Amino acid sequence: MMMIMIEVKRASSRRREIAHMKVSREQMVENRRRILEAAGRLFRARGFEAVTVAEVMRAAGLTHGGFYGHFRSKDDLIAATLAELVVAPEPEPTALSDFAARYLSPGHRDNPGDGCPVAALVSETIRQAPEARAAMTEGLRRQIARLADGADAVDPKAARQAAIGSWAAMVGAVIFARMSDDPDLSDEVLAQTRAWIARGA
Amino acid sequence: MMMIMIEVKRASSRRREIAHMKVSREQMVENRRRILEAAGRLFRARGFEAVTVAEVMRAAGLTHGGFYGHFRSKDDLIAATLAELVVAPEPEPTALSDFAARYLSPGHRDNPGDGCPVAALVSETIRQAPEARAAMTEGLRRQIARLADGADAVDPKAARQAAIGSWAAMVGAVIFARMSDDPDLSDEVLAQTRAWIARGA
DNA sequence: TACGATACATGATGATGATCATGTTTAGAG
């Protein structure tokens, strides 16, 4: 859930130094990583549509022209970013209630850019290209499995039900909390959802 | 949750008949209603960004030029549409479990255009103008109150907690179900969330 | 009944942003 901050200043000055330069193979790999990292942060913070290709490249310390050397299209970048964010990470086992406590915290609500990509992007992913939906669907499968492992239920069926219900509630609650323009209601949604989940985990 | 279908064909031919015509006061009121109706359907089906002003007007049987006689801007239309969809309707009392059963049905999942505006649009509303967020927040308040009324809980505190937790789970589950490209997983999310809510309602 | 305001149609305008075209330079093959 946390994110490595990249040094934008450094990247920016580096760009000047290496202007008009073919870059080493490892530098290119590093550049691709930066692009995905920047895209992950920007997409989560502002959504797929609102973020421009040029902006992602700038945040990665490059200019817009080089983009199509790394990705076929913006759709391609979106799919790759989702794959990176939701299917690449190794799932760590966690107790469901611990996870819910962190997930439903004001800190998470207030920092979408380095928060859960599902809460930030599921809804938009509905209308994205098949590859993007596939990545998000795979992420959903894994998250359900992970939470079912961390649920203390009597049997696997009950664990899976708790995982699905709790996960839906967590994501819904964070979306509500981010949308609300009333801070008290926002806090209440987080706290009550957490209590509601604890009651049945 | 249901919607009145407007006769697009009829509206379209009517447009031809009344080309270049100042319209009666009641016709203008009717036109505004049609615009909001069309916007409600299109926004829910495809999101705020993907729908163009011209398209809304066309669906309402008019052309793009007249739009600014009714609304100050597209943002203004968005706010007005949300107000219409989520705060205007008179809340009918419903048992929470009955409501959840309808809400978590495949029929609702498969017809966003005449389905719940919250499931379709909360997430995008986070980045909309203050008026839009205010309308959606007010809708959230009312829905929580309505569901709390319909919950059979021992005390009002428990009812409110059940309302918030269940509502977050319902919206999250419908979003998941719409996003999933795996029909089995999609169905499972709906069914399990419904069971999970029933367990604690 | 005549006229002025208005509701809408048609046709710009201007900005934005994805994608392409071209140039420069050096990494890395030979």
Added chain:
DNA sequence: CTCTAAACATGATCATCATCATGTATCGTA
């Protein structure tokens, strides 16, 4: 050490909108 292809920068292009400008015909007032 040479050359060539690659990687990125700069500068188009082209489409898509939101919004504005103008014209027309009728509604509703006087």
